Amino acid sequence: MRLQTPAATALLALTFACQPEIVPEPYIPTDAYDAYRHGLEASGLGATALGRDWKLSGEMALRSPITVQSPFNESIYIDDSAAFAVGYRFAVGRGQRTEVTLQAAPDVDWRIYLDLFRVAEAADEPPIHVATGGQGDRKLSFEPRRDGEYVVRVQSELLRGGSVALRIENVPALAFPVDGRDTGSIGSTFGAPREGGRREHHGVDIFAPRHTPVLATSSARVRRVTDWKLGGHVVWLDDQERGVRLYFAHLQTQDVEEGMWVEPGDLIGTVGNSGNARTTPPHLHFGVYARGEGPIDPYPFLFRSRRRQRPVDVNLDNLGRWIRTKRQTVSILSEPSGNDAIRELEAYTPLLVWGGAGRRYRVALPDGTVGYVRERATESVAKPVEVMELASETAVLDRPAGDGIVKRVLPAGERIEVWAQFQDYSWVHSEAPAETEPEWVRPSTP
Secondary structure (H helix, E strand, O other): OOOOOHHHHHHHHHHHHHOOOOOOOOOOOOOHHHHHHHHHHHHOHHHOHHHHHHHHHHHHHHHOOEEOOOOEEEEEEEOOOOOOEEEEEEEEOOOEEEEEEEEOOOOOOOOEEEEEEEOOOOOOOOOEEEEEOOOOOOEEEEOOOOOEEEEEEEEEOOOOOEEEEEEEEEEEOOOOOEOOOOHHHEEEOOOOEEHHHOEEOOOEEEEOOOOOEEEOOOOEEEEEEEEEOOOEEEEEEEEOOOOEEEEEEEEEEEOOOOOOEEOOOOEEEEEEOOHHHOOOOOEEEEEEEEOOOEEEOOHHHHOOOOOOOOOOOOOHHHOOOEEEEOOOOEEEEOOOOOOOEEEEEOOOOEEEEEEEEOOEEEEEOOOOOEEEEEHHHEEOOOOOOEEEEOOOOEEEEOOOOOOOOEEEEEOOOOEEEEEEEEOOEEEEOOOOOOOOOOOEEOOOOO
16 A cells, blocks of 8 residues: 655645636526526526426417517506416518517516517428517517518516507618608609610609608718719618618709718708609609619518508406306407407307407417407406306316316305306306406206
8 A cells, every 4th residue: 555645645735726616607698588587597486387387488479479460559468476478470571670569557667578589481490589678678679681470479577467568560661762752652663674674673763843852761871972874963872780772863952972971861862853864754763772682672661551550449457357258159269350260159158358459359268278359249247147056066166177176065056156158167156256266167957
């Protein structure tokens, strides 16, 4: 057996002392949503039932989003006793900007996360994360680089709730370049033949009286102010944010100088018919040129939908409360504006109201099915549907299912008030039926 010498022992101690400590890398969240998720995990709440529900609700919002059309408004109820998330899917074209906003009462201070995802081209691939609103932000704005389908997810932190108003709207990415005009003044579109088909029109022509102000469409640098035989008096702007150059031609006057910085709405010239437009009425030729692509259609960059902005027109006092269908059969619909039915509901089916869009409620059935119903097809649960006498001893359940938990047992002969009906089950009396969780029986009557 060899004994270590004092020198060897000292050398060994020095060797270990010189080794760097193993310190884990500090966690750096990628965004506000990720920071909250990590906080749940670090605190141990991620492993609880409520923490798992929060994560699952976020995943389900992406798997089964609600298809909507811009502009879209919905009032949303967030239950503070359950994990909440909802997703909305919509189309956006290149040249448009989508603006998503949430509005809540001024004293609301809980965190609501807005996340944007692009729908993958392959149906079996998950959506691709694009952006997240910052901590406390209730606005999200983006411009796609190509046409696509997107999903915005709204998710609240745990144990906080209330009502918020959501708005999704697609608007032009560029301000309109002719003062007082819109796309209705466009008389010649992108790609139209020129010179007997020898070339194509690489822009749009916006007709207006001579000397009508021509305005900057975005924050940009004036790249060139020049004259040439086709375009006449022209101005080029360099929009570095979008990676495009903007071309203004046939101007009567040029009111900027090269190198100037302009903001949307700044005067850059006036409408004329200079260049090869001398024989045509005054108009602005407006073009958009993308780096690496050349000319692209400016119309989507200027188009503003005239689709009516339908306000929320339902009784918002019912948010978070139970209502029921009227006595006729009612369709529960998959979308707030479409007519595709998920299924038909029998008379007096109970509905938990989670939101309102237009004249429809977004509701949940007792079995978890979520969809939209027309407000006019519903009513309150202020009065019972009927009073029945139990033919035999009957269990009161927490949900209308065979595996429901028994809360108590009612004796035979007891008379009970029925507030709603779902499949073979009846919602029995409660002190405040609209605001409490229903209790269910499956009665056998004489």
